[in-house]
Amino acid sequence: RTDLIITEIDSAQNQFINRVPRDLDAIVIGSGVGGLGIAVLLAKVGKKVLVLEQHDRAGGCCHTFSEKGFEFDVGIHYIGDLVENKPQRCISDQLTNGQLQWDCKNRYAQELKKCFPGEEKAIDDFIRLTKVRGVWLMPVLKIILSPIAKFLVYSGLISRLSYFFCYGSRSLAEVVNSLTQNEDLRAVFCYIFGTYGNIPKEASFSMHSLLLCHYMPGAWYPKGGASEIAFHMIPIIEKAGGAVLVRAPVNRILLNDSKEAIGVSVMKGHEEVHVHAPIVISDAGVFNTYQQLLPKEVQAMPAIQKQLSFVKHGEGGLSVFLGLDGTKEELGLEAKNYWVFPENNLDALMEGYRKEEREEAVKSVPLIFIALPSAKDPTWEQRKPVKSTLSLVSFAPYSWFEEWKDDKVKNRGADYKELKETLLNSLLEMVYQVFPKIKDRIKYMDAGTPVTNQHYIAAPKGEIYGADQGTARFSAEFCVSIRPQTPIKNLYLTGQDLFSCGYAGALAGAMVCGSVILKRNLYVDVLALCMKLKYGSKKAQ
Numbered sequence: 001r002t003d004l005i006i007t008e009i010d011s012a013q014n015q016f017i018n019r020v021p022r023d024l025d026a027i028v029i030g031s032g033v034g035g036l037g038i039a040v041l042l043a044k045v046g047k048k049v050l051v052l053e054q055h056d057r058a059g060g061c062c063h064t065f066s067e068k069g070f071e072f073d074v075g076i077h078y079i080g081d082l083v084e085n086k087p088q089r090c091i092s093d094q095l096t097n098g099q100l101q102w103d104c105k106n107r108y109a110q111e112l113k114k115c116f117p118g119e120e121k122a123i124d125d126f127i128r129l130t131k132v133r134g135v136w137l138m139p140v141l142k143i144i145l146s147p148i149a150k151f152l153v154y155s156g157l158i159s160r161l162s163y164f165f166c167y168g169s170r171s172l173a174e175v176v177n178s179l180t181q182n183e184d185l186r187a188v189f190c191y192i193f194g195t196y197g198n199i200p201k202e203a204s205f206s207m208h209s210l211l212l213c214h215y216m217p218g219a220w221y222p223k224g225g226a227s228e229i230a231f232h233m234i235p236i237i238e239k240a241g242g243a244v245l246v247r248a249p250v251n252r253i254l255l256n257d258s259k260e261a262i263g264v265s266v267m268k269g270h271e272e273v274h275v276h277a278p279i280v281i282s283d284a285g286v287f288n289t290y291q292q293l294l295p296k297e298v299q300a301m302p303a304i305q306k307q308l309s310f311v312k313h314g315e316g317g318l319s320v321f322l323g324l325d326g327t328k329e330e331l332g333l334e335a336k337n338y339w340v341f342p343e344n345n346l347d348a349l350m351e352g353y354r355k356e357e358r359e360e361a362v363k364s365v366p367l368i369f370i371a372l373p374s375a376k377d378p379t380w381e382q383r384k385p386v387k388s389t390l391s392l393v394s395f396a397p398y399s400w401f402e403e404w405k406d407d408k409v410k411n412r413g414a415d416y417k418e419l420k421e422t423l424l425n426s427l428l429e430m431v432y433q434v435f436p437k438i439k440d441r442i443k444y445m446d447a448g449t450p451v452t453n454q455h456y457i458a459a460p461k462g463e464i465y466g467a468d469q470g471t472a473r474f475s476a477e478f479c480v481s482i483r484p485q486t487p488i489k490n491l492y493l494t495g496q497d498l499f500s501c502g503y504a505g506a507l508a509g510a511m512v513c514g515s516v517i518l519k520r521n522l523y524v525d526v527l528a529l530c531m532k533l534k535y536g537s538k539k540a541q
């Protein structure tokens, strides 16, 4: 028996080793869009890149999973700003070789003034303030030479140049409250905070503006669901001789005697397998990278401690997945997203919730986001006739669930199950108010908590959107402190913690990281490409 187990482990290691390409140019830890994105950028200039993912499938927050014949996205409900021939779209198309198709729904309409007569000025002022000017300085500060970036920041020049950084440290509540006394309008200006996770009094007005501008031109959804993203990125990496390997948890970054990154160690069975490359890039987030993957004495380096002092763990996430029997027409589901909250004082609502005992709190979750993924995907009906899905997202402190962090997934005992059931029941009551027709049509339901995020996307404290994105995150000081190059030579960061959360934010992380590694501002290339496409398409007309 022991022999048998040993041979099995041996073969798992050998299988893994056999799939690792030789003479790698870089290793990427984590296969979220930030990780796949940088791997594709490097593959496009002929580099051989190995992407290692701890989960059993690639994509990170953009992976999908199936249960009882239903398919669910984890973390893509809508993406903004994918207007053709605009930079965001060009980046996305380049990284998927134009294979990924998008569907745009429900353009953000200027309906506010109709709903709030007499508040025209407040609405105009709000829209004007959210037109983010100077956001381009954020990638620039992370790409240019560190001494120059630091000079710009510490001389105060940057705040004069950039309205983005001026408002970065002001809270959303402060700005919104100065515009109007109308509590309902205040709530309407603010509720989209759920897309980055900081309540209005802790949110950065610049982050909020970034998100609003992002969704202003409309909202897009990948045809075929979120897994299409990784599906179209992986072949580009493979074509250049690289590979994306799943079930490959990196347990530490290998350093040599001069404390330079030279590769990673992967746990296979109970054994470590070492893989070497001249560059190591981490998409695993700042906390995992510094606190889990580096040796203690390296972690203690002042430069690393300084970076860690800038970041906080973000809010924990709750997700609920509902599989329904029926078509979207039968169930009254449309390609829309809903934000549901019972009162207009969002700060008080969320703070009250956080302070409650968890058993009570889960009985009345104050803010839920409802998405209808199957209704958004034009390919769904062909793929899954007579089925529909509904996803909910909300927040919950990690501390409520921490006691179960070491238990096996799907087997966390009766108390955990009960807590989840209470949560599900109370959320369902809210959902039925919006979609009465789904009652009795639910064929599958489950809830994910912060410890679920910990397991599947390796979020260290169950974070929904990685490191906290409050006011501190959008100061110029933060921006120049967390850059792609880490204090460890040859170790780089990519993904949402480097830039901001979201599909676009994680890709921006990859773009900034690629610019530094390739010593070339890739945004300049993107702008040139946009011009070419625009000019080209005009000529074609």
Ligand SMILES: Cc1cc2nc3c(=O)[nH]c(=O)nc-3n(C[C@H](O)[C@H](O)[C@H](O)COP(=O)(O)OP(=O)(O)OC[C@H]3O[C@@H](n4cnc5c(N)ncnc54)[C@H](O)[C@@H]3O)c2cc1C
Pocket: 029, 030, 031, 032, 033, 034, 035, 052, 053, 054, 055, 059, 060, 061, 062, 074, 075, 076, 077, 078, 079, 080, 248, 249, 250, 251, 283, 284, 285, 288, 317, 319, 393, 456, 457, 458, 464, 465, 494, 495, 496, 497, 500, 501, 502, 503, 504, 505, 506
């Ligand atoms: C519920 C939810 C809803 C969301 N909704 C939207 C939305 O509608 N629109 C939008 O734009 N964004 C949305 N987001 C955010 C967006 O999905 C993320 O910001 C983005 O995908 C993050 O990409 P990333 O590459 O930075 O990180 P991740 O996707 O978190 O990828 C990191 C990867 O690293 C892996 N990893 C970590 N440690 C290791 C290790 N030691 N070894 C190997 N692998 C490791 C993890 O398993 C993970 O796969 C949502 C997120 C969630 C969770």
Ligand SMILES: *[C@@H]1O[C@H](CO)[C@@H](O)[C@H](O)[C@H]1NC(C)=O
Pocket: 256, 257, 258, 260, 262, 278
């Ligand atoms: C560490 O690795 C770097 C990069 O490969 C190399 O230049 C350096 O000489 C190495 N240092 C030692 C002590 O091996």
